[in-house]
Amino acid sequence: MAYEYIATETRDRVAIVTLNRPQALNALCAGLIAELGEALKAFDADPSIGCIVITGSEKAFAAGADIKEMKDKTYQDVEAEDFITDDWEVTANLRTPTIAAVSGFALGGGCEVAMMTDMIIASETAKFGQPEITIGTIPGSGGTQRLTRAVGKSLAMYMCLTGEFIDAETALRAGLVAKVVPAGDLMEETLRIAGKVAGMSQPVTRVCKEAVNVAYETTLAEGVRFERRVFHATFAFDDRKEGMEAFAAKRKPDWKHR
Numbered sequence: 001m002a003y004e005y006i007a008t009e010t011r012d013r014v015a016i017v018t019l020n021r022p023q024a025l026n027a028l029c030a031g032l033i034a035e036l037g038e039a040l041k042a043f044d045a046d047p048s049i050g051c052i053v054i055t056g057s058e059k060a061f062a063a064g065a066d067i068k069e070m071k072d073k074t075y076q077d078v079e080a081e082d083f084i085t086d087d088w089e090v091t092a093n094l095r096t097p098t099i100a101a102v103s104g105f106a107l108g109g110g111c112e113v114a115m116m117t118d119m120i121i122a123s124e125t126a127k128f129g130q131p132e133i134t135i136g137t138i139p140g141s142g143g144t145q146r147l148t149r150a151v152g153k154s155l156a157m158y159m160c161l162t163g164e165f166i167d168a169e170t171a172l173r174a175g176l177v178a179k180v181v182p183a184g185d186l187m188e189e190t191l192r193i194a195g196k197v198a199g200m201s202q203p204v205t206r207v208c209k210e211a212v213n214v215a216y217e218t219t220l221a222e223g224v225r226f227e228r229r230v231f232h233a234t235f236a237f238d239d240r241k242e243g244m245e246a247f248a249a250k251r252k253p254d255w256k257h258r
């Protein structure tokens with residue numbers, strides 16, 4: 001499939017979607033968002049893919065929604081088209097595990113898309129920010145919500161109210177990213193992690209991801225109850241039996257559903 005604003009490739013069971021609009025630091029224009037959504041949905045539906053990596057360039061994961069495309073919209077326009085459309089949320093609604101590999105700027109909508117993935121691996125050059133306040137608006141694709149859940153109120157307020165960026169180390173300390181790696185190692189390390197995730201039993205991976213996500217949406221008591229039921233349900237999977245038998249026999253599991 002030929003895309004204008006992204007590039008896609010697969011390596012073994014890992015799909016890589018690269019945002020590719022370098023002249024605008026991968027600003028998320030409507031065309032890019034539509035292509036990203038299409039590619040992600042196709043990989044999500046492909047049983048041979050066990051993990052999806054979203055990345056950008058060395059300089060920018062994405063510098064936000066396309067300000068030039070947005071600047072002349074009126075309230076009537078954004079209300080009528082329900083801007084941000086569901087296309088923006090595709091990343092958050094996939095069953096396949098996702099990883100954002102972030103180098104350089106992840107700002108505004110770029111930070112929001114990264115936060116929609118299951119984990120962020122950051123190059124030491126990464127910079128995260130919600131600078132919408134500096135252009136007279138606020139985050140519109142979950143930034144005030146996901147950032148606050150990820151880093152807590154004080155740092156989220158600081159980022160949203162000043163528009164200042166945080167560096168990779170600060171993002172790591174705050175829990176926004178899972179790991180920071182030297183700039184040259186970003187894709188190698190991300191693909192190592194993605195390969196590991198993609199090598200697990202897929203049905204177990206899917207329910208594990210679902211259970212972690214429930215932590216964001218419900219009370220602790222409800223979440224723990226949900227987890228226990230899903231834990232019980234894993235005993236219906238062939239691969240649960242295989243995993244435990246393989247451990248006892250001191251061999252590697254041979255997953256049936258990979």
Ligand code: HXC
Nearest residue numbers: 023024025027063064065066067068107108109131140141
């Ligand atoms: C459109 C953008 C852009 C953006 C950069 N460019 N960000 N175009 N929308 N978000 C374009 C610039 O206009 C410029 O085009 C080219 O990319 C290179 O950018 P420079 O500014 O020259 O690069 P640099 O000096 O290195 O500065 C990098 C930067 C800066 C700090 C990232 O570009 C910047 O502040 N960008 C905007 C960041 C931002 O405010 N993002 C939030 C957007 S609002 P030309 O043609 O001049 O070469 C948002 C709302 C989300 O995301 C709501 C829901 C989706």
